[in-house]
Amino acid sequence: MLEVRDLEVAFGPIAPLSGVSFSLAKGETLGIVGESGSGKSLTAMSIMGLLPLSGGRITAGSIIFDGQELTTLAEPVYRKLRGGRLGLITQNPMTSLDPLQKIGPQVDVVAKLHLGMTSREARARTIEILGTLRIPEPKTICDRYPHQMSGGMKQRIVIAMALAADPDVLVADEPTTALDVTVQAQIIRLLDDLVKKRDLALVLITHDMSVVAQTCDKVVVMYAGRAIEHGPVEDIFHAPQHPYTQALIGCIPKGLSEDEHLTGIPGTVPTVVNYPKGCAFHPRCKAAQAICSTDRPGFVTKGQSAAACHFAGAVQ
Amino acid sequence: MLIPVSISISVVIFMIVHLLPGDPIDNLIRVGSSPDDRARLIAKYGLDQPLFTQYFRWIAAMFQGDFGDAIVLRRPVADLIAQNLPYSLQLGGLAFAFSSIVGIIFGTISAVTRSAAVANFMRGFILLGSTVPGFWLALLMILFFAVRLQWFPVSGARGWESLVLPVLTIGFGGVALVARVTRVALMDVRREDFVVLLHAKGLSSTSILMRHLLPHAMLPVVTILALRIGWILGGAVTVEFVFGRPGLGSLLIRALGQRDYPVVQACLLMLALAVMIGTLVGDVAQAAMDPRVREAKK
Numbered sequence: 001m002l003e004v005r006d007l008e009v010a011f012g013p014i015a016p017l018s019g020v021s022f023s024l025a026k027g028e029t030l031g032i033v034g035e036s037g038s039g040k041s042l043t044a045m046s047i048m049g050l051l052p053l054s055g056g057r058i059t060a061g062s063i064i065f066d067g068q069e070l071t072t073l074a075e076p077v078y079r080k081l082r083g084g085r086l087g088l089i090t091q092n093p094m095t096s097l098d099p100l101q102k103i104g105p106q107v108d109v110v111a112k113l114h115l116g117m118t119s120r121e122a123r124a125r126t127i128e129i130l131g132t133l134r135i136p137e138p139k140t141i142c143d144r145y146p147h148q149m150s151g152g153m154k155q156r157i158v159i160a161m162a163l164a165a166d167p168d169v170l171v172a173d174e175p176t177t178a179l180d181v182t183v184q185a186q187i188i189r190l191l192d193d194l195v196k197k198r199d200l201a202l203v204l205i206t207h208d209m210s211v212v213a214q215t216c217d218k219v220v221v222m223y224a225g226r227a228i229e230h231g232p233v234e235d236i237f238h239a240p241q242h243p244y245t246q247a248l249i250g251c252i253p254k255g256l257s258e259d260e261h262l263t264g265i266p267g268t269v270p271t272v273v274n275y276p277k278g279c280a281f282h283p284r285c286k287a288a289q290a291i292c293s294t295d296r297p298g299f300v301t302k303g304q305s306a307a308a309c310h311f312a313g314a315v316q
Numbered sequence: 317m318l319i320p321v322s323i324s325i326s327v328v329i330f331m332i333v334h335l336l337p338g339d340p341i342d343n344l345i346r347v348g349s350s351p352d353d354r355a356r357l358i359a360k361y362g363l364d365q366p367l368f369t370q371y372f373r374w375i376a377a378m379f380q381g382d383f384g385d386a387i388v389l390r391r392p393v394a395d396l397i398a399q400n401l402p403y404s405l406q407l408g409g410l411a412f413a414f415s416s417i418v419g420i421i422f423g424t425i426s427a428v429t430r431s432a433a434v435a436n437f438m439r440g441f442i443l444l445g446s447t448v449p450g451f452w453l454a455l456l457m458i459l460f461f462a463v464r465l466q467w468f469p470v471s472g473a474r475g476w477e478s479l480v481l482p483v484l485t486i487g488f489g490g491v492a493l494v495a496r497v498t499r500v501a502l503m504d505v506r507r508e509d510f511v512v513l514l515h516a517k518g519l520s521s522t523s524i525l526m527r528h529l530l531p532h533a534m535l536p537v538v539t540i541l542a543l544r545i546g547w548i549l550g551g552a553v554t555v556e557f558v559f560g561r562p563g564l565g566s567l568l569i570r571a572l573g574q575r576d577y578p579v580v581q582a583c584l585l586m587l588a589l590a591v592m593i594g595t596l597v598g599d600v601a602q603a604a605m606d607p608r609v610r611e612a613k614k
């Protein structure tokens with residue numbers, strides 16, 4: 001359904017994203033994980049064809065959706081896919097709806113635009129979708145304004161907008177990061193249900209490994225604008241090859257016991273201006289050798305997964 | 317809110333007018349009149365009373381809809397106002413409409429254009445329009461369009477031709493101001509998160525601009541326009557005078573020269589009233605456009 005190969009993104013002379021590849025079939029959930037600044041949102045925007053909004057562009061690689069090359073697609077054609085066959089959910093529901101418009105029209109417009117529905121048909125559809133997303137009193141909600149609703153409710157509205165035209169692919173960029181913990185779980189479960197019921201292909205971007213473990217079939221681990229490991233979730237969790245992936249998995253709290261504290265990975269994420277040479281992770285890597293700071297590692301394949309590390313699998 | 321403001325404004329207007337040196341009687345008596353004549357006139361118009369008493373007489377009369385009589389012009393002030401107000405309303409209204417409509421269009425073009433030439437032209441225009449003083453522009457336009465090209469009359473208020481130059485003069489600064497506010501507001505709102513999702517819904521840039529960005533950009537524009545109603549009327553005062561048009565501005569300037577207290581007071585009060593109405597209309601418009609403001613007001 002969706003295949004991304006060697007994606008590279010540049011803003012003028014700087015290239016914050018390169019060498020990102022993955023593929024995704026209907027009914028599958030792909031997780032993209034990585035700390036903040038690793039290039040997850042840029043990947044999402046690339047798929048949606050929305051990089052020009054922030055002044056970026058795709059400089060290499062390809063994105064193939066349902067047999068169609070997206071990177072060279074003309075804008076009017078792309079526009080039909082956006083909201084029609086590709087849905088997007090963004091991070092902060094507090095700011096993702098137009099505060100001057102009622103909820104109803106903001107959702108209705110998708111069905112009107114892509115399914116050619118009349119206002120009345122579109123509203124009926126909106127109410128139905130809001131209902132399936134377990135939003136109480138969908139009819140009255142349509143006449144409310146965004147500021148009158150909670151973050152969790154707003155995120156459901158955003159999901160409703162993304163689903164209104166029955167898309168094939170849903171890109172969810174940290175859909176729960178800005179929400180309360182209890183609401184987070186609800187939204188993740190909701191998305192998981194949707195994938196099963198509607199046979200969606202879901203790209204779930206998160207920085208939370210435990211969310212990946214719960215919901216995803218495949219995972220891509222990103223660091224400093226590159227994919228550094230990918231594969232089926234069971235394989236990655238069972239035998240992570242890359243030290244960064246190992247560290248991320250090590251950060252997941254195992255139980256609810258009092259004395260267990262949350263661990264982070266020591267050091268900070270590099271930004272575009274100071275992406276390290278060689279393996280970008282080497283300054284923070286416990287197993288780093290001399291070669292790691294000079295040569296960029298290629299992917300080492302093991303079974304269905306692959307990791308970009310000079311010592312993939314060797315260190316544990 | 318409106319009442320205390322009105323009272324303080326009336327006090328300030330009254331004080332300013334009466335503290336000016338000179339008095340209207342000088343403009344009224346003929347050469348060779350006796351000091352007795354002068355004293356009689358002063359008593360007739362109550363100018364010998366303490367200021368305090370004069371103020372309350374004025375206010376009391378005003379509440380009965382009586383603006384009093386002009387001292388020098390010797391006619392009811394209400395008549396003078398009724399005669400001149402329509403001209404000012406016409407000029408002010410047109411200048412206001414011109415500033416808003418052209419300003420919003422220019423601001424939008426300058427925010428969305430991809431052509432460097434258009435962007436630079438707009439930037440130059442906005443800079444010029446915000447800095448060139450109105451009276452100077454008026455004189456330039458009279459020299460060029462009225463005297464040299466003779467397209468429009470130099471002065472007077474006959475027909476639509478006589479309105480063109482005054483409206484342009486007041487409007488020039490107004491257009492620049494509205495264009496600047498529109499442009500900045502559009503650039504700001506375009507960076508907001510929700511715009512990404514609008515694009516992600518598959519909406520075209522044009523419909524996003526018309527249905528979402530412009531309504532947002534209109535919030536600060538409405539605020540500034542409401543505040544600038546007074547400024548536009550203030551502009552009308554000098555512009556009417558320069559173009560020799562009848563109107564409240566011309567009336568005010570003439571009455572000021574003659575220290576015709578009742579007329580000056582009435583004119584200033586009308587201007588102050590217009591400013592207050594402008595602010596009020598601005599608030600109402602804000603609430604009509606923004607549900608968050610409506611909520612906060614409840």
Ligand SMILES: Nc1ncnc2c1ncn2[C@@H]1O[C@H](COP(=O)(O)OP(=O)(O)O)[C@@H](O)[C@H]1O
Nearest residue numbers: 011016035036037038039040041042054271272
């Ligand atoms: N508009 C932009 N211009 C330049 N650099 C950008 C821009 N947007 C993002 N970046 C850079 O790209 C990198 C990845 O950003 P992003 O995809 O937002 O990360 P994530 O979503 O994983 O937190 C960051 O280092 C960021 O500084």
Ligand SMILES: [Mg+2]
Nearest residue numbers: 037040041174
């Ligand atoms: Mg992000």
